Each structure stands twice: as structure tokens, then as C-alpha cells.
Amino acid sequence: MEDDATFCLLNLMLLFATDSSSSSSSSSASPSSSSAAASASAHALEDRAAAHAHQLRFTRLLEKYLRSRHGRLEATRRFADAAAALIPLCREIGGGGGGGGGGEEDK
Helix, strand or coil, X not given: CCCHHHHHHHHHHHHCCCCHHHCCCXXXXXXXHHHHHHXXXXXXXXXXXXXXXXXXXXXXXHHHHHHHHHCHHHXXXXXXXXXXXXXXXXXXXXXXXXXXXXXXXXX
16 A cells, blocks of 8 residues: 555545445245344345445545545556455455454454
């Protein structure tokens, strides 16, 4: 990463990333638990919307920060590079390993 602010904003974007594929996995719920499932689903949707709003806020803040430091064209290139760096990290976190450990290997 180029500096601490960029690194921090990218991490915040990653922290508030939403996964639309995990929206409602309780489609085979029994009728007696359907109202509880609907309530939980509505709450999860609200949480997802709030997380998305936070992620968008940090994304825009990163764009503005990069533009203030590097100008429009260079900021666009650096933002694209930073976003491209997040993709493999998201894949690693979301689907890889599964071995637990909690990330202690970075220390």
C-alpha cells in the first residue's frame, strides 16, 4: 500500500463488504418458524443495507483522498489498482482455507 490512510480506507471497505449470495438460506423452514425466519431475514437485509452504505462512504472517501494527493487521472489508476488488490483478498477470506487459526500467520 502506498500510505497508511489508503491502507486504512481499503480495510474499512473490506470490513463493510456485503455478500449478496448469503441473503436467505432458510427457504426450507417449517411453517411455524416462517415468521421468525422472515423477521431475521428483514433484520439481515437492514444490516446489509447499512453495511453497504458504510462501504460506499469509505469508497468515496478513498476516491476523494487519492484525488487530493495525485490528481484525477493518477487517482483513478491508483483506485483501480487498490480495488483490484482487494479481489484476491476477498476470495481468500470468503472461500479459502477454512482451517481456522484467526490470521495469526501475519505476525
